[in-house]
Amino acid sequence: GAVVSQHPSWVICKSGTSVKIECRSLDFQATTMFWYRQFPKQSLMLMATSNEGSKATYEQGVEKDKFLINHASLTLSTLTVTSAHPEDSSFYICSASPPAGLTDTQYFGPGTRLTVL
């Protein structure tokens, strides 16, 4: 089956630094990738939709200058949390859709836990 990986699985950083999270589709090409944020014991909140070769579409309330998304290839999307602060600490999850799939055919990564000190 389709596999999506994320790297790193967890990261701890100092306040004010930037952190990059990678999302890769390992055995399929992903035209579209999605980035979610999940707070403890809460649901997934869609942050942005990332389309290969074009700008990401951000959800309302998500700062595009703070959460930089790059989808440079059909197998890789990156999320960079710039000038991270403790309130950015969360679990970040990506998912990917193959080109021929429907919206529902999303394969999820294992998530990245970010802790900002």
Add this chain to the structure above:
Amino acid sequence: AQRVTQPEKLLSVFKGAPVELKCNYSYSGSPELFWYVQYSRQRLQLLLRHISRESIKGFTADLNKGETSFHLKKPFAQEEDSAMYYCALSSRDKIIFGKGTRLHILP
């Protein structure tokens, strides 16, 4: 507004008893609805979708447009069913998730 509501945060059910996880939605148009499951320390995965009308791991879900519901059911709970369950709705090019219900199967 498009919205998915799961009224129960936690549902505890004895092994062998029937399970029903509630989901209601708000959507203008013909919705596509799904149930996702997340087992402990595993990634989120699709359990079933309403268009398939399938039964996965003994679970079924019927879309009731009149009641705008998509409840997940299983006649006899098993211990391995303990997990976090998310109801979701496909809207244009994205999926909207409910807040999730944690299902705890009691021995």
